[in-house]
Amino acid sequence: MPDPTGIATKMRDTKQFVRRLIRTAGKTYAEQSGIRLKDKPMPLFQLLVLAMLASKPIGADVAANAARQLSKAGMRTPRAVLSGDRQKVIAAFGRAGYARYDESSATRLCDMARRVQDEYDGDLRNLGVRCGQDPRRAAEELMKFNGIGPTGADVFLREVQVVWPWVRPHFDDKAIAAARELHLPTAPSDLAALAPRSNAQLAAALVRVSLDDELRDEVMRSSVSER
Known part of the structure; x- marks a missing residue:
């Protein structure tokens, strides 16, 4: 089906980026x-x-x-x-x-x-x-x-x-700030929808890249290389 506005394509790209983000930085602190x-x-x-x-x-x-x-x-x-x-x-x-x-x-x-x-x-x-x-x-x-x-x-x-489950979705201020820098949604419900089974891993990944510039650069490089 045609996607004249590019919305579906952008959503697929965003979800792919989130999967890479979790794969690279999504180890929880626990x-x-x-x-x-x-x-x-x-x-x-x-x-x-x-x-x-x-x-x-x-x-x-x-x-x-x-x-x-x-x-x-x-x-x-x-x-x-x-x-x-x-x-x-x-x-x-x-x-x-x-x-x-x-x-x-x-x-x-x-x-x-x-x-x-x-x-x-x-x-x-x-x-x-x-x-x-x-x-x-x-x-x-x-x-x-x-x-x-x-x-x-x-x-x-x-x-x-x-x-x-009753805590979900929990994305604190650090995670939200990192999401904004990565051009991801900043509403917790929208972030949760990008990784419905991995909310904690996505939150951890966002916090980790907010604290580690090298890790953030690694995530961005992997995003560019897989395009």
Whole structure:
């Protein structure tokens, strides 16, 4: 069928670009941290820890590595954190290059674990129940945790939409800004429609290219070379 306006062709090109973007930069930070994200208490707590670590003014890769090192040290559940050795936590941060924030983050990790235990019965799925599966209310609940502000709440919601469908689509300000620079739609619903089964991966890819000029250039070069 003729496409005199070129709309269909442009849409196909946009979807192809988004697929390349996800293929090149769409690894989520949960995946990078070694978190096998499921709608279960342990991986949700691990994601909360990652969100807290990523809230610091430090590279996202360092935060992801710190979360991985904590997991390797056995700090995967609130109970493990509360009964664990603080020095083991600090050593894990040191291995990840997170030493600048080790003491304060160790304290916040314990505070967070205690809050999850006391207020959510050790299960963050109860956060969804408490907020009525409302993403805005979920962000407010997340920001009640010591060490998690708007950035940390966005990290958690951006990643958890893989297993919490009621959060979708979640594209934070960084993702939206990157979408604008890449000449993609900026409405979350329109972005979601370009990758209906990969909202979290697209959001992660947009954030990654917003933080890494070389990665952004790689995405653009691959786009030109495949035309």
